[in-house]
Structure formats: structure tokens, C-alpha cells
Amino acid sequence: xxxxxxxxxxxxxxxxxxxxxxxxxxxxxxxxxxxLDWVEQLSEVNTDNIxxxxxxxxxxxRWREDTVDDGDKQDSVLKNAPNAEYxxxxxxxxxx
Amino acid sequence: xxxxxxxLKIADARDLLKKGEFTSRELTEAHxxxxxxxxxLNAYIEKTPDIALAQADAADAVIRAGGSKSMTGIPxxxxxxxxxxxxxxxxxxxxxxxxxxxYESSVTQNLWDDGAVMLGKLNMxxxxxxxxxxxxxxxxxxxxxxxxxSNNNYVPGGSSGGSVASVAGYAAMGATASDTxxxxxxxxxxxxxxxxxxxxxxxxxxxxxxxxxxxxxxGPITRDVRDGAIMLGSMAGYDVKDSTSVDIPVPNxxxxxxxxxxxMKIGIPQEYHLxxxxxxxxxxxxxxxxxxxxxxxxxxxxxxxHTRYALPTYYIVAPAEASSNLxxxxxxxxxxxxxxxxxxxxxxxxxxxGEGFGEEVKRRIMIGTYVLSAGYYDAYYLKAQKVRRLIADxxxxxxxxxxxxxxxxxxxxxxxxxxxxxDPLAMYLNDVFTVPASLAGLPGSSVPAGLSENGLPLGLQxxxxxxxxxxxxxxxxVIEEAAAFSAQPEMxxx
Numbered sequence: 001x002x003x004x005x006x007x008x009x010x011x012x013x014x015x016x017x018x019x020x021x022x023x024x025x026x027x028x029x030x031x032x033x034x035x036l037d038w039v040e041q042l043s044e045v046n047t048d049n050i051x052x053x054x055x056x057x058x059x060x061x062r063w064r065e066d067t068v069d070d071g072d073k074q075d076s077v078l079k080n081a082p083n084a085e086y087x088x089x090x091x092x093x094x095x096x
Numbered sequence: 097x098x099x100x101x102x103x104l105k106i107a108d109a110r111d112l113l114k115k116g117e118f119t120s121r122e123l124t125e126a127h128x129x130x131x132x133x134x135x136x137l138n139a140y141i142e143k144t145p146d147i148a149l150a151q152a153d154a155a156d157a158v159i160r161a162g163g164s165k166s167m168t169g170i171p172x173x174x175x176x177x178x179x180x181x182x183x184x185x186x187x188x189x190x191x192x193x194x195x196x197x198x199y200e201s202s203v204t205q206n207l208w209d210d211g212a213v214m215l216g217k218l219n220m221x222x223x224x225x226x227x228x229x230x231x232x233x234x235x236x237x238x239x240x241x242x243x244x245x246s247n248n249n250y251v252p253g254g255s256s257g258g259s260v261a262s263v264a265g266y267a268a269m270g271a272t273a274s275d276t277x278x279x280x281x282x283x284x285x286x287x288x289x290x291x292x293x294x295x296x297x298x299x300x301x302x303x304x305x306x307x308x309x310x311x312x313x314x315g316p317i318t319r320d321v322r323d324g325a326i327m328l329g330s331m332a333g334y335d336v337k338d339s340t341s342v343d344i345p346v347p348n349x350x351x352x353x354x355x356x357x358x359x360m361k362i363g364i365p366q367e368y369h370l371x372x373x374x375x376x377x378x379x380x381x382x383x384x385x386x387x388x389x390x391x392x393x394x395x396x397x398x399x400x401x402h403t404r405y406a407l408p409t410y411y412i413v414a415p416a417e418a419s420s421n422l423x424x425x426x427x428x429x430x431x432x433x434x435x436x437x438x439x440x441x442x443x444x445x446x447x448x449x450g451e452g453f454g455e456e457v458k459r460r461i462m463i464g465t466y467v468l469s470a471g472y473y474d475a476y477y478l479k480a481q482k483v484r485r486l487i488a489d490x491x492x493x494x495x496x497x498x499x500x501x502x503x504x505x506x507x508x509x510x511x512x513x514x515x516x517x518x519d520p521l522a523m524y525l526n527d528v529f530t531v532p533a534s535l536a537g538l539p540g541s542s543v544p545a546g547l548s549e550n551g552l553p554l555g556l557q558x559x560x561x562x563x564x565x566x567x568x569x570x571x572x573x574v575i576e577e578a579a580a581f582s583a584q585p586e587m588x589x590x
Binding site: 004028052092 | 195199297310408426427430432433440442450458459461463481
């Protein structure tokens with residue numbers, strides 16, 4: 001049985017950088033426990049000596065000449081930024 | 097107008113356009129009107145009539161010059177997760193507020209290069225996470241189909257709910273969709289449309305908003321199998337911009353529709369007989385088996401022993417990849433930014449993501465973050481990746497004996513709003529028949545095959561070997577022919 005408590009939910013939320021209101025932590029713990037208890041059934045499966053599968057395509061990454069083939073798009077890159085200044089993304093002050 | 101142009105199939109319209117029976121402008125204007133009249137369905141979240149008319153006029157010029165291509169002059173809808181230059185692209189999430197890409201997805205570019213016409217952007221579950229289109233920031237989509245004698249509304253399935261509703265509701269001749277665990281096939285089944293998820297790597301993922309990168313594949317929703325073959329042929333193809341796109345030629349899918357499956361071996365996976373599955377689903381499957389036999393195919397019982405572990409595997413792998421992919425939404429580069437008064441950079445991340453993501457998306461990011469976190473990575477994520485290989489190996493062994501696999505697409509017909517949205521696990525079970533092939537990267541279709549007892553559409557799923565979409569199309573065509581599915585939803589929304 002998976003046992004995620006309020007403190008664990010708060011920790012996961014911090015790792016994921018998602019603000020969760022205090023009163024939502026408990027219900028979310030319940031939901032996550034339900035889902036994790038359900039996936040727990042995978043432990044029945046014998047996976048000794050089985051190679052983990054991360055992709056169905058076993059193609060090797062392709063090589064190409066190390067030359068510039070794209071770029072010079074500063075305006076395009078910044079076009080959708082909530083705040084851009086002097087050709088950079090602007091964010092709230094990080095260093096006091 | 098002589099007939100309702102919105103009722104035509106792509107193949108017919110293509111031929112009639114070439115003959116000059118009508119122009120793409122006429123066809124497109126009829127569809128723009130149909131899009132306007134489909135507001136109640138909430139299939140479109142952004143309409144692009146000006147772009148459509150410009151593309152239609154360009155198509156008419158091409159047709160007059162005799163240079164028609166496969167999709168020239170055909171009006172289609174685009175799921176909101178395909179980047180369309182200068183046009184609303186938010187995967188129906190609040191966190192991408194106002195995002196208008198500076199680039200075009202390869203799949204849509206392929207369609208425009210072949211002459212297609214864009215009617216607008218289609219509703220979907222937020223970031224494609226859902227099976228009922230109830231998680232969209234822009235509200236739910238209504239299924240054009242209603243139960244016999246009922247005025248109640250049903251979900252269209254998901255995540256490609258807008259795609260299927262626009263096609264079933266005669267507000268697009270075809271639509272792009274995407275499938276991570278069943279998001280093309282399950283909604284197709286719920287709306288009496290044809291849906292095709294090709295082999296992973298067949299369509300480029302460049303410019304497709306990512307959910308789970310090892311699973312996401314684009315595909316078409318159309319009103320019949322031939323239209324699906326035409327549209328996938330246009331969407332598919334090798335693309336240097338996607339490192340998982342595979343460099344093999346795209347066959348002529350339409351030519352695969354020979355109607356001849358004599359001698360073909362069709363596998364029936366015994367593990368798909370679920371306890372408690374509605375009798376009408378079993379009955380439909382049985383009918384499908386009889387149609388295969390009648391067409392001269394040999395039906396073979398097969399075993400896919402790890403089937404029951406596919407859903408739990410998926411609900412580790414997909415959220416893990418999603419939690420990583422969705423880390424990019426941080427309020428810095430595009431979309432929503434919310435900073436509390438006097439807040440610092442970290443506060444901006446928390447608030448933007450807390451307010452920008454919907455409940456289901458947050459739930460999946462949290463699950464993904466947890467299974468990837470120190471101390472749990474091996475027990476959950478690595479374990480799931482190993483079981484994923486066993487599931488893929490099951491299919492590999494089965495396809496040594498059979499050419500295609502036949503199953504129901506979904507364990508039920510469309511359901512009512514709110515029926516499953518408060519129970520994540522009940523919602524996840526919708527994808528029980530579609531998820532295994534997604535994990536294995538195999539092509540699969542859903543073909544309209546009959547009606548439920550209360551008059552809602554049901555679909556059969558055809559699965560094929562990797563890169564053998566042609567067999568999937570051929571078998572789908574035989575089912576379509578045998579099922580002679582001619583029912584149509586009453587147009588209560590127009």
C-alpha cells in the first residue's frame with residue numbers, strides 16, 4: 001500500500017513547482033494513493049533480466065555536418081514572452 | 097447549392113473539385129457556415145475563416161492549372177496542439193494563454209503543401225490528458241450523437257474531442273488528431289468516425305505540443321477509411337526536425353484498400369475479453385470476427401499475456417514523461433505569467449503553474465514527479481519500462497502468427513458528462529484496449545461498426561505490425577464494407 005501523506009504531497013508539489021492550496025493537500029494525497037495502489041500490481045510481474053524500454057524506435061541518432069543551419073531569430077524567440085527587455089527574457093529580481 | 101457540400105467525403109470532393117463541379121471557395125464557404133452553426137458543440141475554439149478563404153482561392157488556382165494534390169481545396173480542422181504559425185496554439189491549456197507560434201508544425205505544413213484548407217483550431221482535453229474532453233480550459237465538447245429518443249448530451253471521447261465532433265458534426269471534412277494512449281481511436285469510436293494512429297515515427301512530432309514523447313503520434317479523423325488513407329498519406333513522412341521520425345517511404349495507403357483479405361490471418365487476443373464488459377461490446381466484436389471469416393480471412397486465437405498490466409504501465413510512463421515535458425511552462429518564455437505582489441522568481445513558478453494547469457494535468461505532473469523522484473525511480477519508473485518491453489514482446493510474438501489483430505476500440509459507448517470525471521481510475525479504464533498498442537508503438541485504427549442498444553456508435557479496433565498501416569487500412573476497409581454503417585446523428589445543433 002502506498003502511503004503518501006500531506007507532507008509528501010507538499011514535497012512533490014515543491015519539486016514540481018506547483019502551488020497547491022493547503023486545503024487541497026489532503027484530498028490530493030487520497031487521489032495519488034489510489035492511483036499508486038493501483039499501479040502497484042506491476043510488482044507481480046517478473047522483470048528479472050528484462051531491459052527497460054524507453055523508446056519503440058531503436059534507430060540511432062543521426063549525424064550531420066557541424067555547421068550552422070538555423071538561428072538569427074531573436075525577435076521570433078522573444079515574441080511570445082510575457083516580458084522581454086533589451087533582447088532578453090525578463091523575470092522578477094533574483095539577486096538582492 | 098445543389099447538395100449539402102458538408103456531407104461529402106474527401107475522396108468525392110477531391111474528384112468533383114478536379115472536374116470543376118464546384119470550387120474550393122464554394123466548398124470552404126459551406127464549411128465556414130457549418131463551423132458557425134456548430135457553436136453548441138464547442139468543437140472549435142478558434143475559427144480562421146480568412147485563412148481558409150485565402151487557401152481556398154489558392155487551391156482553386158492550382159486546380160485550374162491542373163496541379164491538384166491529394167488534399168487540394170479540402171477544408172479541415174486542426175487539433176489545438178499542432179503549432180500553426182500566428183494562430184492560437186494552446187493545447188487547450190490556460191498556461192499557454194495568448195501563445196501564437198512563430199513556426200508551423202511539420203504535420204500541418206505537409207497538409208498545406210498538399211493544398212488543404214484550415215477552418216480553425218479544435219478543442220481537446222488539456223495537453224491531451226483525458227478521455228472525455230472534459231479537462232479543456234475552453235469547456236467540454238458535446239458529442240453530435242444523442243441516444244435514441246433522448247435530448248441528453250454525451251461526451252465525444254478524448255482527448256481529440258473537438259476533432260471527432262467537427263467531423264461527425266459535418267463542420268470539417270477531416271481533422272488532425274493525436275494519440276498517446278487512445279486519443280484518436282477512442283473518440284472515433286464514440287462518434288462513428290474513422291480514426292487512425294500510425295506507427296510511432298510515421299508522423300513528425302515537430303511542432304506538436306508534447307505530452308509523453310515516447311508515445312505521442314499524430315493521425316487523422318475522417319468520415320470513412322478511404323478519407324483516412326488520403327489524409328494520413330499527406331500528414332505522414334520523414335522529417336529531419338524530429339529525431340524519432342523514421343526515414344522510410346510513405347506508401348500509397350489508398351491503394352491498399354483492395355477489399356481483399358482472403359487468406360489473411362486475424363488474431364483475436366483472449367485477454368481482451370474483460371469480465372463485466374457490456375454484452376453489446378462482446379456482440380459487436382463477435383460480428384467483426386464473422387465478417388473477417390466471411391471475407392475469407394482465417395481467424396486465430398492469440399494471447400497477449402501482459403495486457404492487464406498495460407494501463408498501470410502507461411500511468412507511470414506517460415505522467416513521468418509529461419512531468420518532464422511540462423517543466424517548460426514556467427512563465428518565462430511564453431504563455432501565462434502570474435507573480436504574487438512582491439514575489440520572487442520561485443513564487444512566479446509556483447503561482448504560474450498552480451493557476452495555469454488544470455486539475456488532471458496537475459495530478460499527472462505530481463504522479464510523474466513522484467515516480468521519477470529519488471528512492472522511487474527504480475520501483476516505479478524503471479519497473480514500468482521493463483513491463484513495457486514485455487508488452488511490446490507479446491505483440492512481437494503474436495505478429496509472428498497473424499497479420500492483424502481485431503478488438504473492440506473501447507469498453508463502452510459514449511457516456512454522460514460528469515459520469516467519470518470525478519474518478520480518475522474509472523476514466524483511465526476507457527483506454528484499456530488502446531493503450532497496449534500505444535506502448536508498443538504499433539499502428540491502430542477505429543472503424544465505425546455498429547450502434548449500441550440506445551443508438552450510440554461503437555467501433556472496432558484493428559492493430560497491425562509496425563510500419564504496416566496498409567494492412568490496417570485494408571482490414572478496416574473490409575469491416576467498413578461489411579458493417580455498412582450508414583447511421584447519422586440528427587443535426588440538432590444546426
